[in-house]
Each structure stands twice: as C-alpha cells, then as structure tokens.
Amino acid sequence: MDNISKILKHKITFILIAIVVGFLVAALVLGLTGYNPLEVYRILFKGMFSKPRYIMNIIIKASPIILTGISVAFALRVGLFNIGVEGQYIVGTIVATVVGILFDFPPLIQFPLILIAGALAGGLYGAIAGYLKAKRGIHEVITGIMFNWIAFYAGNYVVSLERFKDPGTTTTYFINASGFDPVYNWKMSPVGQELLQQNSFLREILGRTSANIGIIIAIIVALLITFILRKTTKGYELRAVGLNKYASGASGINVEKNTMQTLLIAGATAGLSGALSITGVSQRLFELMALENYGFNGLSVALMAGGSPIGSIFAGLLFAGLNYGGGSIQLEIGAPSEIIDILIGTIVFCTALVTVVPLLIEKINKRGGNKKC
C-alpha cells in the first residue's frame, strides 16, 4: 500500500495516467458515435509520425505554445494565474511586426532586436497587470482577461494603419527580410538552396516547412527559468512569495515587487513567443476575427505539464502533435477532429486532478483500518 501510493504520488506517473485516461475517454466517445477507436488512433499517429516533415511541423506548432506554457507555469509557481498570456503574446506579435517593418538593420542586429522588442512589450504588458495586482489589489485574472481584448483590438488597429497595411489585403506588409528567422534566411541563401537540392531529407524537413529556431529558444528559456527558480536567490524569493506571501513579507521579502517582476517575466516569455511567430512563421500581422488561442493553449500546456517549465516542452509537443495529427482523422475517415479537443480536454482535466488525487490518497491512508469510506 505504501509503495503503491508512493508511486502514485509521483507527478509524472499521474500525468501519464491522465494521458491514458484521456485516450480511453476519447475512445469511448468514438465508439459510441460509431467509429473504431483503434483505427482512428492509428490514423492519428500516422498523421503525426509517418513523415519527418510531419514531426517538424509538430515542432514548429509546438514552439509558441511551449513558450506561453512556460509563461503560465512560471507565474503559477509564484501563485499567480497568468490568464493574460494571450494578450501578452499578441502584444509580442504587434511590436515585432512594427519594429520589423520600421527598421532595417543588418540581420545580426535586426533579428535579435525584434525578439527583444517583442519580449519587452509582452513583459511590460504583463507588468501592468502585476502593478495593478500589487498596488491596487486587482486580481490578475480580471485584468488579464480584459487586457487580452485590448491587445486583440490594438492588433487589428495596427493592421488598419496606412503605414503598415498591405493595400487590398487584411494584413500588414511583410517585415523586412533582415528580420526573418535565420533558418529561413539560410535556406533561401544560395548555399542553403544548393544544399537543399542535394539533400532530400533536409529538403523535406526544412524546405517544405516553416522550420525556425523557435524550439531552440523555447528549450533555452525552459532551462533558464528552471535554473532561476531552483538555483538563484531570485527564484527562492519568487517561490517563497508563491507559497506563502505573509511569511515572505514578514521575512523582509518585497511581495509587491516580486508580484510585478513575475508578471514581467511571464509576459516577456509570452511576448517572445509572439515575436518568434512573426519572424519564423507568418512574417507579418493578420487582422484577427477571433483570438488565436496561442496563449490560452499555453494554459492547457502548463496544466498538462503540472506547472513545470521543462514539462511544458513535452506537454507542448503532445498538444501540438495531437492537434496536428487530428487533422488527418477528418480527412481520412471523416471522424470529427473535435475528438482531439475531447482527448486534450480530458487529459488536461485529469492532470488538473494531479494536485487533488495525492491528497485523496493521503486521506484514505489516514483512515487506515477504517472500512467505511
């Protein structure tokens, strides 16, 4: 009993169980609606892994939500629910586009400049919510939701401006080529083109996709945030504030400052995610009809990852993989791709229980010999 509950208490075990449960529930739904779940899952995995290009596409789609996931996971550690991540992401895309169009420095400056500008913008945007929380006691969820819409319409406003709008379209101009992702610029260069001609594998994963360095940056950020949280005095402070702000305050830690800094860092991570989407994938800003959910999907990723920044990498890949592979379900056997939403929803729901279930196990253990439940 003790050993079983020890294994069960381990977070990763629980997340894996949640994933299995998710697949079982989705299978049940599929079965009830007359589809063979095994067939559907075979197609799902074929759509994810059968070609190297698919895997690359999953990685590309995962990169932004890994970063927004890290943003949410980081804030969670400090006891804040960064639902404003969507708006911070959008502000990142807006500022990246504006900077990318207005300036034209050499690539070595232009590309980092765009990323820094996007991150800074997202960070400041998050810090406003942090300031309101720290100084005025306004809950970050309220401000976050409202700020998401402000960012949404601000983006559409920028697209409408004469200086940026590509006439006859609903998008801005492309950002200057100096700001394109280095992978893109390399594959477009004569050297890159020649190599792609010779190597069919590279042509498959780089030439036919929007491969970009987003995933590398996401991994670096995950490692960096983990390092900050675990090894530095700042991380110690942030964790202390997240776990008990009263004891932290009484111990001389500035709770207000840490609240603002947390949303600054979380916002910067989301803003960076937005900037990377511009440089690496879309290269311009579109007028939006609805929120794109890169931020909100980050919430799901962070929850699936159990609030771990490193875990967000794997959760982001899983999330993107299921969504990407889900497309082929509909194409090949006509099963609704919404089944993927049910699948992901169930996994998130079950992982959210991760925090609850160990408590339940403890309670059951405490009852010991008591037969009644």
Place this chain on the structure above:
Amino acid sequence: MNIQEDYAVQMRGITKRFGSFTALAHVDIKIKKGTIHSILGENGAGKTTLMNILYGLLNADEGEIYLNGKKVDIKNPNIAIEHGIGMVHQHFMLVENFTIAQNIILGKEETKGLGVIDIDKANEKILKIIEKYGLEVDPNELIEDVSVGMQQKVEIIKALYRGADILILDEPTAVLTPQEIKELLNIMHKLIQDGKTVIIITHKLNEIKESCSECTILRRGQYIDTVNVCDVNEEDLANKMVGRSVNLVAEKTPAKVGDVAFEIKNLFVKNEKDLYAIKDLSLEIRKGEILGIAGIDGNGQKELVEAITNLKPTEKGKIRINGVEIQNTSPAYVLKNKVATIHEDRQKVGLVLDFTVAENIVLESFKSPEYSKNGIILKDKIINKAKELIKKFDIRPGDSEELAVRGLSGGNQQKVIIAREVENNPDLLIAVQPTRGLDVGAIEFIHKTLISERDKGKAILLISYELDEVMNLSDTLAVIYDGSIVDTFKQGTVDENTIGLLMAGGKVSG
C-alpha cells in the same frame, strides 16, 4: 472492570489509529456521575481524540463506550447529543453576527409551526438555564460584541439547551482572564450540584488542583493513571504527564540590565476597521531585560507587533531600536536593524510550510554572502547550517534538513522559527505567544532559550495571553488594555489578581 451505573461514562479499551500512527492504545477511563473529571496530557497525548470519540466526531477502531452502564454506539455527534453529551470546542463555533439567543437555538429552533421561529419560547427556555447556573449573558447581544469569556458561556448554554447531562470542555481556560476562570469554576460547580457531569481537557495543572475531584492522565496515547487530585501535588501530575521530571517554573537569575535598547513613544496604530487599536502606547526595554506584556487577546497586541515589524503603518509616534527610528519603513529595514520576531501565527507568518527546514532557516538571510554568491544560492552551505541548527535546537527528526516543514510537529516547527530568529543575533527579540499549543517539554526548552538570550544581553519583548508565562518570565511586566499600557511592574511586586483586574480594564485602588 465491572459496568457500574454510578459511572456516567465508561470507555474501555479504546484504540484509535490514524494510518500507521496509533493515537490511542487501549485506553480505559471511568468518569463518576456528578463530578468534574479532568483529562491531563501533553499535546498529542490523545486527550482531544478520546473526547472526540465520546462525542462521535471520530469513531474508535476498537473499544466500547458505556453511558450510565448501558453500552452505546456513538457514530456521530447527533447520537451523542441524543444521549445527553455536549461538547464545547477549543475554537468556538458561533455565528458572529447572530445574537446570543439565535446562536443557542441554531439547529434546534422552537417553532410555532410552519417553520416560524418562536423566539419568546426559546428565550424563556434560555433564561431558565441562565438563571439556574449563573451563566450571566444577555441573549439579545450580538456575538461579535461580546468577550471571549462570554462566548464560552454561550457555548455552554448551547449544550445545556440541547439537554446535555455530560459536558465536555476542551481547554476551556486557554482564553480567559483569572477572574473569568474563577467564574467558570463556579459555573462548573453549579452544574455538578445539579447532577451533571463535567469533563475538562487541559494541560494546566493548577486549575486541575482547584477544580477537579479526579484526573486521568494520558501520555502518547497510553493510559497512565487516574488519581484523586487531593492526593497529589502539581509536580507529581507534571511528572506523570511528561514521563520525566520537569521544571514548572523557569529558572532564572535576576536580570543584569543595561542601556535602553528599544523604545516606543506615544504610538498610535489603526486596525483593519480604521479604528485606533493602539492608543498613545509607550514602553522601553533595556538590554538584558525581558519585558512581558500581559493582556487579553484583542487589546492591540497584534497591531503592536505589526507596527514594530512594519507589516502595518503607524499613525503617530516613534519606534526606536538602538536610537534608529524604524516606524513606517519596511520589514527588511527592521530586520537589518536587528529586530527578530517569533510571530504568533507560526504557520501563516512564521514559516513557508512547503519549503524545507533548510530553506526556512535562511528565509531572512538567503541573500547574505554566507548563503549566496552572485545571486546563486549556495545549497551546501544552507544544508550545513540547517544541520548545525537542527542539532543545536534539538529539532526532530534529526535528519529533517531537506524535509518540508509541513511534516514537522508544532513544537518542532516552532523550534525552526526560534533557531532562525536567534541565529539572526538580534538586539531585540520579539516573541508572541511562543509556546501556544506546545507541550510541557517544548515550553521548557523555549523558556530556557528566551532566558539565555536575555542573559546574552538582548532585549526581549514577550507577548503572551498566558498570564503564568508572562509572570514567570518577565523581568518587567506591562499590562495592555484597549491599546494602551495601563501599568507596569517589576517582577515579584504584583500578584495575579491585580494583573487580571487590570487586563479586564479594572482599576486598582490605592
């Protein structure tokens, strides 16, 4: 053991396990009808668990309960109430913005039919109880407007209203002034004269001597003894309770005081309701002196500590440590000026429960070059420090440096805080309710630590609602009432009754 009818309660072979932990092991207890019976034991001895089983809040794994000689199965409190058992918990369960009468009838309302409450009928019944037992309360007052002692009376009336013949009181005197304690003892005697049985759970020895006829002692879930209180002295009781001999009165030499280290001048502080909780309060503490503040909870002690530690702003007045003004600065600045605080709420304000012992030890000093370099935490050094302090302060378990503090017992959690604060080497050490809820062994250790810090020449501000503690430890004793210090005394120049009177807002004549 025979089942006899003159025992109101007999519990036989009661065993209760929580997981692998045995809270009670084959405990027997017999309580005579119409007596006051006390249950004595350290924290964690199983006193409250045993009574919770009698009241049906917990179910025993083994054992039998007999009431007036008849075997009963008390599955839940409703059944206990049906059998005439009432319990007053340590933390009162009253609705703050209801009147006393409304609280008493809650859940057992008299109705005129159709669910309309017959308040007159209820009041009549309540007044009868009040008169009979001398429980003087005004049924029309709101709970939030009356004192803690009054609230306790309401709880007692509540139990009697439900027809209790056996009344269990859990640590009833913890929150009362000496005068209120006397009143409670009177009430208890009236209750037994009327044939009721009173069971009190306590770890205060002198009260047992005063009030009870019999006393059952528990230690770590084991039944130790039942004694007639007249036959034993307090030392015997304490030894039985702890299992070794203990010093009941902290040993200390006369204070060797130095210059004034800490002073407060004409301080005014507001509370959450924007009312003055501290009014024109002044005090000073010299090096090598323990200043104890006696007072009933809610007379400004909380606000005073929050003002000194800068968790709350002050309106007027000055707070100086070593001549440096610290009012309206920041908690960090206060710490830097060598003021260390053992806060009252150790779990909320004193510790980060999910941090390890080591992480909690450095909560105030993690930025010092000793524990971090260029913003990187030096984990090894912190662990080593924690190991050292665990040994020095006898924190158990002895290898807990990387365990979450949450898993430690209350006494050991407090030791972690004390280790951290004493290690800060402060000039002023503030200790608020440092021994609340701790057992005799831990209390002894904490008192010794405070006295040894004093002997090192530190100024110590002790705030406690336990009058015994303040009177024992303080070199100078100040009484706080309604936000002001009403009087101060040197140790030994004042008796408990005078202090009690001042604590309750009375005046001392002459």
